Amino acid sequence: MAQTITEKILAFHAGFDEVEPGQLIEAKVDIALANDVTAPIAIAEFEKLGVEKVFDDERVLLIPDHFTPNKDIKSAEQAKILREFAKKQGLKNYFEIGRVGIEHVLLPEQGLVLPGDLIVGADSHTCTYGALGAFATGVGSTDLAAAMATGKVWLKVPETIKVVYHGKLAPWVEGKDLILHTIGILKVDGALYQALEMTGETIDTLPMYGRMSMANMAIEAGAKNGIIAPDEITLDYVRSRAQRDYTLFASDPDAVYCKTIEIDASAIRPQVAYPPLPDKSRSVDQAAADKIEIDQVVIGSCTNGRIEDFRLAASLLKGRKAAPYMRLLIIPGTQDVYRQMIKEGLTEIFLDAEALISPPTCGPCLGGHMGVLAAGERAVATTNRNFVGRMGHPESEVYLSNPAVAAASAILGRIAAPEEVL
Amino acid sequence: MNNIQGKAWKFGDDVDTDAIIPARYLNTSDPLELAKHCMEDADTGFAGKVKAGDIMVAGKNFGCGSSREHAPIAIKAAGVACVIAPTFARIFYRNAFNTGLLILESVEAAAAIEAGHEVAINSTTGTIDDLTSGQRFKAQPIPDFMQKLLDDGGLMEHWRKRLESS
Ligand code: SF4
Numbered sequence: 001m002a003q004t005i006t007e008k009i010l011a012f013h014a015g016f017d018e019v020e021p022g023q024l025i026e027a028k029v030d031i032a033l034a035n036d037v038t039a040p041i042a043i044a045e046f047e048k049l050g051v052e053k054v055f056d057d058e059r060v061l062l063i064p065d066h067f068t069p070n071k072d073i074k075s076a077e078q079a080k081i082l083r084e085f086a087k088k089q090g091l092k093n094y095f096e097i098g099r100v101g102i103e104h105v106l107l108p109e110q111g112l113v114l115p116g117d118l119i120v121g122a123d124s125h126t127c128t129y130g131a132l133g134a135f136a137t138g139v140g141s142t143d144l145a146a147a148m149a150t151g152k153v154w155l156k157v158p159e160t161i162k163v164v165y166h167g168k169l170a171p172w173v174e175g176k177d178l179i180l181h182t183i184g185i186l187k188v189d190g191a192l193y194q195a196l197e198m199t200g201e202t203i204d205t206l207p208m209y210g211r212m213s214m215a216n217m218a219i220e221a222g223a224k225n226g227i228i229a230p231d232e233i234t235l236d237y238v239r240s241r242a243q244r245d246y247t248l249f250a251s252d253p254d255a256v257y258c259k260t261i262e263i264d265a266s267a268i269r270p271q272v273a274y275p276p277l278p279d280k281s282r283s284v285d286q287a288a289a290d291k292i293e294i295d296q297v298v299i300g301s302c303t304n305g306r307i308e309d310f311r312l313a314a315s316l317l318k319g320r321k322a323a324p325y326m327r328l329l330i331i332p333g334t335q336d337v338y339r340q341m342i343k344e345g346l347t348e349i350f351l352d353a354e355a356l357i358s359p360p361t362c363g364p365c366l367g368g369h370m371g372v373l374a375a376g377e378r379a380v381a382t383t384n385r386n387f388v389g390r391m392g393h394p395e396s397e398v399y400l401s402n403p404a405v406a407a408a409s410a411i412l413g414r415i416a417a418p419e420e421v422l
Numbered sequence: 423m424n425n426i427q428g429k430a431w432k433f434g435d436d437v438d439t440d441a442i443i444p445a446r447y448l449n450t451s452d453p454l455e456l457a458k459h460c461m462e463d464a465d466t467g468f469a470g471k472v473k474a475g476d477i478m479v480a481g482k483n484f485g486c487g488s489s490r491e492h493a494p495i496a497i498k499a500a501g502v503a504c505v506i507a508p509t510f511a512r513i514f515y516r517n518a519f520n521t522g523l524l525i526l527e528s529v530e531a532a533a534a535i536e537a538g539h540e541v542a543i544n545s546t547t548g549t550i551d552d553l554t555s556g557q558r559f560k561a562q563p564i565p566d567f568m569q570k571l572l573d574d575g576g577l578m579e580h581w582r583k584r585l586e587s588s
Contacts, residue, residue: 024567037448041491044451045578051585067449074449124489124513140491140517146581154567188436189483193512222486224512277436366445366488387440387487394444394463 002252004160005229006195009135009249013118021159021258029059030117032147035103036064038122038140040081045145054089055151061093061112062086063103066362071369101334101360104128104216104302108208109334111241115230115248120144120153125302125384127223130215131208132238133230133249138219158224159258160195161186165202167266172418174312175210176304176382176402178202178263179217180271184281185261191223194258197251198228202265208237209308213402216303217384220278272415273400275386284405287415292399296379297322297410298391299403300331300358301365304382307340309403314346316407316421317353323413328355329371331363355410367392380409425544426503426524427553428476432537433464435481439514442485442493456492457499474501477543479535481507484525485514494523504543506550506561508532519568520577526550526561534559 001018003011011018014025032055034042039062046054054060062082067075086094093112100106104125107113115133119126122144129136139153147153163182182198183190196218203211211228218226229250230238238246272287274280299313310332322328330350332338338360341347350357363370365383373379373392379399381391386398399415408416441464443456450456461468478497484507485493494517497505508529510518518525524545531550535541539554548561564572574580 037445037490037492041451041495049578049582049585066445072449078449078451122489122491124487126489138489138513140489140513140520142491142520142577143516146577150581150585188486189509189511192483192509222483222511366440366448368445368448372446385438385440385487387438389444389463390440392446 002254002256004195004197004251004255004257005133005227005249006135006160006197006225007157009116009118010155010157019157021157023157024154025157026152026154027118029120029147029151029153031059031061031113031119032144033061033063033103033107033126034122034141034144035066036068036075036079036082037066038144040078041141042122042144042148043081043085045142046148049145049149051149054148057090058092060091060148061107062091063095063100063106065100065102066366067368068100068361069097069359099335102302102305102362105305105333105337108132108212109336111238111243114238114242114244114246115234116246120147124219125216127218127226128212128216128302130218130225130227131211133228133234135225135227137225158193158195160197161191162197162199162257162260164260164262165198165200165265166262167202167264169202169265170269172270172404173268174402175206175213177268177271178265179214180273180278180281180400181268182263183217183221183279186221187279188220188277189222191218191221194223196221196223196226198226203228204231207308208233209306212306213303217278220384270402270405270417272405273386275397275399276388278384278386278400284417288417288420292378292415294380294409294414295377296327296329296371296373297406298329298331298364298371298379298381298383299406300333301383302333303384304403305331305333305337307337309382310341310346313403313407314349316404316418317411318349320353320411320421322354322410326410326413327371328353328410329358329364330355331358332360334360364391366390380406380415382406425542426475426477427540427542428473428503430477430479430535430537430539430541431472433478433480436483436486437464437480438487439485439490439493440487443490443496448490448492451492453495453499456496460496460500469500472500472502475503476501477541478502478505479532480505481532482509484510486511489513491517491521494518494521498523506531506535519571522576528559528561531559531561
């Protein structure tokens with residue numbers, strides 16, 4: 001029977017030749033990960049199970065990225081639980097401050113997640129790794145605890161929605177805009193329990209960082225996983241990083257989809273998602289016409305915290321400054337991204353623009369620290385969620401965009417199209 | 423715990439995990455601490471008003487957003503005995519089972535039950551009675567596999583038994 005890439009990866013890990021949507025499987029996991037918010041509960045559950053060792057000390061990953069550097073005593077206690085567990089278990093992939101980055105930027109960069117993998121993470125944006133042609137999905141702490149102990153997870157095989165993108169992207173349009181536009185069509189529950197397979201000639205030429213922005217936000221349409229078949233672009237990214245073998249899967253041409261959506265990508269303008277849901281996307285021109293004044297701009301996160309994202313922002317910020325009373329926060333996704341920013345002179349451009357450069361952290365993305373909003377304040381952020389209270393006070397607002405729109409908005413102090421500052 | 427009876431608290435569509443438990447409180451995983459802030463940004467003071475055994479009735483896609491298990495933990499620790507919604511976000515759905523929070527899917531019940539109504543639930547049969555209006559609803563049956571996990575006492579108990587017998 002013809003299979004989709006998602007079905008093939010699941011069948012492979014469950015030891016079957018094929019699987020079909022709706023089927024319940026118990027699958028072997030390649031990687032199980034958790035962060036400083038979700039790991040403490042997972043570790044407590046793991047310890048209740050009475051199992052001595054994790055299933056594999058190279059494949060259980062702990063990444064304290066949310067409230068680190070420890071923002072207060074409570075978060076320090078949480079981070080300590082991870083550190084002590086990692087020490088006790090001899091985990092090879094625990095990342096201390098100074099090495100840590102935002103998990104979904106860090107793991108692909110370090111070659112720890114690879115094409116064909118089955119990855120479960122106690123973080124909803126684990127779906128980011130679908131950009132590499134892996135099956136990656138978010139689970140809760142208890143599911144993760146079971147995976148840490150047994151190396152297995154139960155899953156229901158999802159149906160797949162196929163989204164086909166046609167045409168060449170206009171200037172300043174990024175993977176972020178494609179996915180915001182797509183979520184605008186699907187709505188926040190449009191892919192509930194389903195896989196979201198992204199394909200078409202637009203994707204064939206889309207660089208890895210854009211593919212990661214896209215897979216990252218599959219969860220924002222309710223999807224179980226987002227996935228892009230691996231190709232030469234994927235292999236170029238993976239070859240120099242991978243420390244172990246990997247497998248390439250692709251959908252059969254006659255695979256069955258529950259729905260196919262065709263999108264003319266050439267007609268898309270940069271998108272802005274209005275609060276309080278990621279599906280409220282409009283064109284940046286609409287947002288500019290709405291004259292939305294802002295107090296803060298955040299460029300970073302697991303959606304747009306890669307070096308290419310900062311190059312894009314820097315191309316507009318070069319020789320310009322953040323607007324008066326405007327707080328511009330630049331948050332590199334990892335230490336390597338930070339180092340690269342320095343090497344390429346981007347930090348200089350940002351400092352000249354009077355931006356604040358933060359260490360790699362989730363920070364304000366989830367209203368944790370390092371840039372929380374007060375009541376009535378508005379931010380443009382390259383993050384992935386704009387729910388009520390996401391970046392701070394419940395009466396603050398977050399507008400989601402790509403890094404170019406965010407940079408232009410920081411310069412003008414209102415939501416602006418990149419063309420407006422050129 | 424077959425029989426549940428309590429007052430209905432109504433919420434809209436797409437209630438996200440930041441509304442259920444804002445991330446600013448995730449620097450702890452203590453259920454009682456979390457319960458204090460349950461639904462704070464959607465209905466200030468909810469945690470102080472809700473009584474043990476009460477029921478949340480919400481719109482579609484309840485629990486969308488983050489994978490934080492703190493969300494079902496906070497709801498349960500706040501005293502809520504059951505959440506009724508037309509659909510649940512998938513990670514929340516799994517987490518609710520894994521943390522022992524009863525959730526029921528019913529398009530009709532979610533639409534018809536009004537705030538403040540007295541509601542009785544039989545969790546074995548999935549029957550939902552709106553005692554105020556006199557209407558009766560039937561929830562979607564729980565998938566067999568999930569039922570097996572529940573019968574085993576949850577995911578971790580299920581694994582404990584399997585690991586012990588192997
Ligand atoms: S950057 Fe934001 S969305 Fe990404 S993992 Fe961190 S908190 Fe979650």
